[in-house]
Amino acid sequence: MTQPTLSNATLGNLTSGVARPNYDRSKLTAGIVHFGVGGFHRAHQAVALDALMNAGLAHDWAICGVGLLEGDRKMKEVLDEQDCLYTVTLKYPDGHREPSIIGSIVEYLFAPDDPEVVLEKLASPAIRIVSLTITEGGYNFDQVTGTFDQTHPGVVADLVDGAVPTTVFGYVAEALRRRRERGLEPFTVQSCDNIQGNGDMAKRMFSAFALLKDAELGDWMVHNVHFPNAMVDRITPVTSADDIVEAAALTGLHDGWPVVCEPFFQWVVEDDFGLGRPPFEQANVQLVEDVTPYEYMKLRLLNASHQALCYFGYLSGHRYAHEAMADVALRSFVERYMNREATPTLKPVSGIDLDEYKATLIARFSNPEVRDTLARLCAESSDRIPKWLVPVIRDQLASGGEIECSAAIVASWARYAEGADEQGEPITVVDSLSAELVAIAQTQRGDRLAFVRNEKLFGDLASNERFAAAYLAALDSLVEHGAQVTVASYLAGGERS
Numbered sequence: 466m467t468q469p470t471l472s473n474a475t476l477g478n479l480t481s482g483v484a485r486p487n488y489d490r491s492k493l494t495a496g497i498v499h500f501g502v503g504g505f506h507r508a509h510q511a512v513a514l515d516a517l518m519n520a521g522l523a524h525d526w527a528i529c530g531v532g533l534l535e536g537d538r539k540m541k542e543v544l545d546e547q548d549c550l551y552t553v554t555l556k557y558p559d560g561h562r563e564p565s566i567i568g569s570i571v572e573y574l575f576a577p578d579d580p581e582v583v584l585e586k587l588a589s590p591a592i593r594i595v596s597l598t599i600t601e602g603g604y605n606f607d608q609v610t611g612t613f614d615q616t617h618p619g620v621v622a623d624l625v626d627g628a629v630p631t632t633v634f635g636y637v638a639e640a641l642r643r644r645r646e647r648g649l650e651p652f653t654v655q656s657c658d659n660i661q662g663n664g665d666m667a668k669r670m671f672s673a674f675a676l677l678k679d680a681e682l683g684d685w686m687v688h689n690v691h692f693p694n695a696m697v698d699r700i701t702p703v704t705s706a707d708d709i710v711e712a713a714a715l716t717g718l719h720d721g722w723p724v725v726c727e728p729f730f731q732w733v734v735e736d737d738f739g740l741g742r743p744p745f746e747q748a749n750v751q752l753v754e755d756v757t758p759y760e761y762m763k764l765r766l767l768n769a770s771h772q773a774l775c776y777f778g779y780l781s782g783h784r785y786a787h788e789a790m791a792d793v794a795l796r797s798f799v800e801r802y803m804n805r806e807a808t809p810t811l812k813p814v815s816g817i818d819l820d821e822y823k824a825t826l827i828a829r830f831s832n833p834e835v836r837d838t839l840a841r842l843c844a845e846s847s848d849r850i851p852k853w854l855v856p857v858i859r860d861q862l863a864s865g866g867e868i869e870c871s872a873a874i875v876a877s878w879a880r881y882a883e884g885a886d887e888q889g890e891p892i893t894v895v896d897s898l899s900a901e902l903v904a905i906a907q908t909q910r911g912d913r914l915a916f917v918r919n920e921k922l923f924g925d926l927a928s929n930e931r932f933a934a935a936y937l938a939a940l941d942s943l944v945e946h947g948a949q950v951t952v953a954s955y956l957a958g959g960e961r962s
Contacts, residue, residue: 471566471718473548479566480717486568488518490548493527493571496743498587498652500633501598502530502540502573508553508701508726510596510657513748514569523743525591530573531583533633541575543721549573552712552723556834563728564715576636580629587640588647593740595640596655597667599633601848602897604660604670608851608921613673624678634674641675641690642682653691653738659768660852661760664694664735691739694756696763698731700829702837727835729825733759758814765807767826769853773802773870774830775842776877780887780948784839790831794953800827801955802870810860844895846878847902851922862929870955872935875923877951879916880943882906887947910944913937 469475476485497514499506510528517523530549532540544551549570555563576583586592597603605614614620622628623635630636641651654671656663668690676683704723712723734745736752746752753759771786777798778789790796803823811819830837858871883906884892894903902916909915917927917936926932942951 468713468717468719471547471550471552471716471720473550475718476550476566478717480715483716484565486515486519486550486566488521488524488568490568490571492524493518493569494525494591495529495571495586496526496591497528497594497596498531498592499528499570499596499598500531500533500636501600501603502532502537502544502570503598504701504704504724504726505697505699506530506596506598506657507551507567507570507724509697509699509730509732510598511567511569512553512730513732513745513750514743515567516748517743517745518569520747522747526594526743527571528569529586529592530570531586531636532573532575533577533631533636535577538575540722541573544570544573546721552716552718552720554708554712554715554723554725555728556725556832556836557728558828558832558834560834562711562715564712566716577631580636583636584630584640584643587636587652588643588649590649592652594653594655594738594742595637596657597633598657600845601658601660601852602845603633603658604666605632605634606666606670608847609924611669613670613677615673615677620674623674634671635678637671638675638678638682638686641686642679645682645685650740651686651690653693653740653742655693655695655734655738657695657697659697659764659849661764661856662694662757663760664692664737664756668692689739691737693735693737694760695735696731696733696756696759698763698767699726699729700832700835700837701726702835703841705836725835727829727832729829731763753815758812759817761811762814762817762819762822764853765810765857766803766823768849769807769857769874770799770803770826770830771842772846772850772854772878773799773874775839776874776881777948777952779839779843779892780877780881780943781952782886785833786830786837786839786842787833787835789839790827792949792952794949796827798870798873798952798955799830802874805867806861806869806871807857809864809866810857840893840895843881845897846882847896847898847922850875850878855923855926858926858932862932868932869935869939872932873939873951873955875917876936876939876943877948879906879909879940880948882916883909909940913940 619632656667733751774789783789882902884903
């Protein structure tokens, strides 16, 4: 029998015990516009706001989602059909499932269909925060110089006088121009992406675009718009067909795009908002003056450790993170990277026991129920390795610390980027630079440093003798002996044999 679709009208048909909004969604008003409504946003910021709303708080801080890309059209269709309701299922390591219906998103706008509606929503006095999960690459900056890339085709088009915006930069700048013209205070721009100093980066990139578009507007943005930094954390795999079936079985209602995630949740936010904010602290969010130590901890331990296991894991024949972590040698390699290379680069983190944090990460990576794919972790590496791992390498080189595991991670990426596994089966390299990266990687059997001479990603690392030696040792071993033998040669407690 066909199940009814999740919507306001069918909430009464939910399976008993499934958590659902206890608030009147018709009385919510949007105070936040969010660009990039994907799985992570719906498992993280939207969940925190839903918790506040269930506690009788933040009813004027609901979310209006915005999609800019053609790929976002499906999300528009699903959320419209479901009155913007959706299912989040927490997957516990023991197999327990905890589904709930989230109601904090009240509207979803697909910008290409009606840009003016999006602009007027952004310019509305009710909107006080514009938040972002646009991926690391969405900030459009050069990996080496850190400067805004004004040659991007979408940016070039948006910089034309009178252009209808197509990029997030164009929408935010035009909305702020309208607010300024109308005497309205600017909204806060809140990045929720995995970039060190994400608020600072957002400020530089959005201001750079505005300065190119309208120097006076750009200067006003620099001095008046708040861009708080934040650290975000919750492992959220891509929704699978099985997840859709399971969500329906758990809730009794069909959800066209549910979300699954781990139980762990962390959000550390710099308390710097120009027009107020929801009472985030009542939803287990840490409000701090300086996010930097937490960012370093998360990006260099969690995110870079994902890169430590994903390429070696995939080349070794594993396809899920928990399978890779069950490989004793690979787990030992990840632990050695964490303890001996990442940890020495970290600043003290108030209220955090780093040994306990690292143990928690190992447990999270090993959760067999989340079924986080290595393919997801291997994707968009050109946006990840330069931001998460290369800074560890540079810090360790400067201090004389170990770099062997970090160099080996880069080498495992280079080997993965050749586009074929050790059995000769093709690897689909998902990356905005895939064509360029694969072409370079396929020359490295003859030109062994070719991959790391890509200065856009690695700067001058190829010319550093200590890094080059460690990198080549790992790459040569990968080519001659394979991933399993190579990773086994890095012992968590000893020297590389």
